[in-house]
Amino acid sequence: MRRGTFSCIDGHTCGNPVRLITSGHPVLKGSTMSEKRQHFMANFDWIRQALMFEPRGHDMMSGAFIYPPTTVDGDLSVLFVETSGCLPMCGHGLIGTLTFALQAGLLHPEQEGRIKVDTPAGRVNAHYAKLGNRVEWVKLFNVPAFLAYENIDIEVPGIGALRVDIAYGGNFYIIVEPQQNFPGIEQWNASDILLFSPQVRDAVNQTVDCVHPENATVHGASHVLWTGKPTHPNSHAANAVFYGDKAIDRSPCGTGTSARMAQLFAKGQLQVNDDFVHESFIGSQFVGCIEGVTEVAGNAAIQPSIRGWSKMTGTSNICVDDDDPYAFGFQV
Numbered sequence: 001m002r003r004g005t006f007s008c009i010d011g012h013t014c015g016n017p018v019r020l021i022t023s024g025h026p027v028l029k030g031s032t033m034s035e036k037r038q039h040f041m042a043n044f045d046w047i048r049q050a051l052m053f054e055p056r057g058h059d060m061m062s063g064a065f066i067y068p069p070t071t072v073d074g075d076l077s078v079l080f081v082e083t084s085g086c087l088p089m090c091g092h093g094l095i096g097t098l099t100f101a102l103q104a105g106l107l108h109p110e111q112e113g114r115i116k117v118d119t120p121a122g123r124v125n126a127h128y129a130k131l132g133n134r135v136e137w138v139k140l141f142n143v144p145a146f147l148a149y150e151n152i153d154i155e156v157p158g159i160g161a162l163r164v165d166i167a168y169g170g171n172f173y174i175i176v177e178p179q180q181n182f183p184g185i186e187q188w189n190a191s192d193i194l195l196f197s198p199q200v201r202d203a204v205n206q207t208v209d210c211v212h213p214e215n216a217t218v219h220g221a222s223h224v225l226w227t228g229k230p231t232h233p234n235s236h237a238a239n240a241v242f243y244g245d246k247a248i249d250r251s252p253c254g255t256g257t258s259a260r261m262a263q264l265f266a267k268g269q270l271q272v273n274d275d276f277v278h279e280s281f282i283g284s285q286f287v288g289c290i291e292g293v294t295e296v297a298g299n300a301a302i303q304p305s306i307r308g309w310s311k312m313t314g315t316s317n318i319c320v321d322d323d324d325p326y327a328f329g330f331q332v
Ligand code: PYC
Pocket: 016, 062, 087, 089, 090, 091, 092, 093, 243, 249, 251, 252, 253, 254, 255, 256
């Protein structure tokens, strides 16, 4: 039987939705969050589809479940759910999850202002600041990010030739910078991004095989990060991140910002300790920083951080009953 009632805290991080599911969790097998993610995808994907897709969700919907830590020193674990699947890591999702969980009294870290989170992509530490009961900001110390491929040439129907880079920041990002056949996001509208991104993604995945060198369950270039000129004088760059089938991230995208900083670092355009203020398609901002350098499977990587804020918009009890023909959602 596939049915249940799920309590949720809804809100957004810098404009992009976050649905923190606070009851109705399935029991997951595995000793790491990566293993639990595999178990969820194989056995409980109906929960993701029911809570993310229309009519209970929408194209941009993104959410998370909190579980006990899977490491001895962790405070909690997080499983991410989205219209596109179960991401190994989601920056805007984690900033929202921690904000809502702290504000709702669901999370009591050992050390005030510090949280240790086990995610499917690995350990992410977080700092936060509170004013009364309100969380003002959350800063994530994300998993190591690295440039995976440089100067990949693809042919995209309706655009022509494009040269792209691919970087990892918790997911694999195809990064498209302004060039002859792409003028920058400031000259495009949302429908151009929605039209061309799936074709760019298909072309890249037919050309290169993106697999995380330390965790083969993390594979495939899933997100397209189009770049361009920012609108705020204090932003260093702007982006429009496409994910799933129809989503453009309303936030500046935490894992995308990490990937972009890794790309710029590898090209000598950003240094350790540099702040990188990244602007989203709607003009909201994350403050990124390269905290240090490290290695992933013997190759250079950065230790990225991202700071952002979230706001709650409401709470809900969502029921899913398999006698509803649209219990598990639909996409148009
Ligand atoms: O913030 O990492 C992120 C993210 C991934 C997909 C949408 N947002």
